[in-house]
Amino acid sequence: MAYLLRSLILIMLLSVTLTVLVALRFIDFPLSHIQLAIPTFIYTIFAQAFVMFYFIGVSRLVNNIHLIVSTETNLNELFDNPPADLTPYKEKVKRFVHEADLAKRQTIPWTILMLILGMIAFLLGGAHDTNMVEKTTHSGVVYGFAAALLIGFVRQWWYLGKAHILLRKVKGLFEIPDGQM
Numbered sequence: 701m702a703y704l705l706r707s708l709i710l711i712m713l714l715s716v717t718l719t720v721l722v723a724l725r726f727i728d729f730p731l732s733h734i735q736l737a738i739p740t741f742i743y744t745i746f747a748q749a750f751v752m753f754y755f756i757g758v759s760r761l762v763n764n765i766h767l768i769v770s771t772e773t774n775l776n777e778l779f780d781n782p783p784a785d786l787t788p789y790k791e792k793v794k795r796f797v798h799e800a801d802l803a804k805r806q807t808i809p810w811t812i813l814m815l816i817l818g819m820i821a822f823l824l825g826g827a828h829d830t831n832m833v834e835k836t837t838h839s840g841v842v843y844g845f846a847a848a849l850l851i852g853f854v855r856q857w858w859y860l861g862k863a864h865i866l867l868r869k870v871k872g873l874f875e876i877p878d879g880q881m
Contacts, residue, residue: 758800
């Protein structure tokens with residue numbers, strides 16, 4: 701899943717870059733930047749929603765495992781034969797919770813900032829087209845969106861890899877087959 705999400709955000713970054721380059725007239729393209737901006741921003745919303753829910757889901761899964769191990773209830777959900785001593789599992793799962801929460805905290809604020817600045821830039825672009833705001837107002841917000849997008853992309857790329865490894869560790873620790881998670 702992490703590889704699919706990495707592909708989605710890479711396509712997002714490339715489409716935003718194409719839209720900006722066409723708007724700045726650095727490249728000649730058969731479509732205008734307005735015609736590119738509409739599907740690009742819809743796609744950005746789509747990709748960012750998937751990434752955000754992925755990190756929320758990984759964190760929720762690890763927190764649920766932590767709850768089961770720490771309360772020692774419903775152990776049959778994790779083990780065929782629950783061990784008598786859960787101390788090694790508790791220590792590892794506590795670390796997993798920290799890693800999952802860190803990934804969520806490091807990516808979701810940038811996702812929200814990207815979406816908010818993107819929406820404002822999108823609306824100001826329409827307002828500029830109808831001569832309600834200056835071009836510099838629209839451009840300034842677009843540059844802020846581009847900066848948030850670049851920072852968010854790097855963070856998401858990094859933490860998608862970390863979350864993938866984390867899920868592999870969880871599967872290995874509890875001997876969960878690949879097809880079940």
